[in-house]
Amino acid sequence: VADRRPAACEVYEKGVSAAALSKPWGGCGVSIGWLAFRDPSLRQKLLDVQYFGPACASRASEILAIMILRNSDAILNKNMRIIRRNLKLLQQFMTKYSDLFEWVPPRAGAIAFIKFKGPLSSEELGKKLMLAGISVKPAYCFTDVVTEDIDYFRVGFGEETFPTSLDALSAFVEENKQDWLKNTVKSGDN
Numbered sequence: 001v002a003d004r005r006p007a008a009c010e011v012y013e014k015g016v017s018a019a020a021l022s023k024p025w026g027g028c029g030v031s032i033g034w035l036a037f038r039d040p041s042l043r044q045k046l047l048d049v050q051y052f053g054p055a056c057a058s059r060a061s062e063i064l065a066i067m068i069l070r071n072s073d074a075i076l077n078k079n080m081r082i083i084r085r086n087l088k089l090l091q092q093f094m095t096k097y098s099d100l101f102e103w104v105p106p107r108a109g110a111i112a113f114i115k116f117k118g119p120l121s122s123e124e125l126g127k128k129l130m131l132a133g134i135s136v137k138p139a140y141c142f143t144d145v146v147t148e149d150i151d152y153f154r155v156g157f158g159e160e161t162f163p164t165s166l167d168a169l170s171a172f173v174e175e176n177k178q179d180w181l182k183n184t185v186k187s188g189d190n
Contacts, residue, residue, distance in 0.1 A: 005108040009036045016042065025068050025075050032057050032065040079158065083110045086157040089166055097173055100180060103152075110158030115151065118180035122146070122153040132172050134165065
């Protein structure tokens with residue numbers, strides 16, 4: 001996993017890059033972030049839009065933001081260690097079950113989009129996983145119309161507890177693998 005991808009504002013003159021303390025730093029509930037852009041004409045437009053939102057961040061958010069930023073290196077290093085460890089585990093899972101799942105491994109970040117090659121849609125698989133206590137985000141969460149070519153589900157692997165979740169997913173796959181492969185062959189023969 002790369003430490004970071006190029007920001008939109010670095011690769012496109014009109015690009016706008018947004019960052020918030022809630023994601024890379026794990027500062028959930030701290031609604032403070034920033035925008036970076038190169039196009040100076042955007043500044044006034046963005047200020048005009050902000051006029052309709054809160055005038056300023058809450059004092060509590062400001063204090064939490066200062067605490068987070070003062071410890072930024074330690075927090076980001078810890079989070080990157082977790083992400084790198086979890087990505088290795090996810091890669092092992094994807095290799096082991098390549099007959100049922102496919103993906104393009106992420107080059108940065110802690111989100112993967114995975115295609116289930118078995119007989120269920122991402123929504124059907126998501127419902128079965130939910131009943132087993134496993135949470136994924138099926139394709140319908142990201143688009144109005146789900147077609148075969150975009151029927152992926154989202155997996156986040158940035159949490160410390162990810163190995164336990166992946167173990168539960170592996171057990172679920174082992175429990176259902178033979179049925180899925182039988183049904184996939186049958187539906188592929190038609």
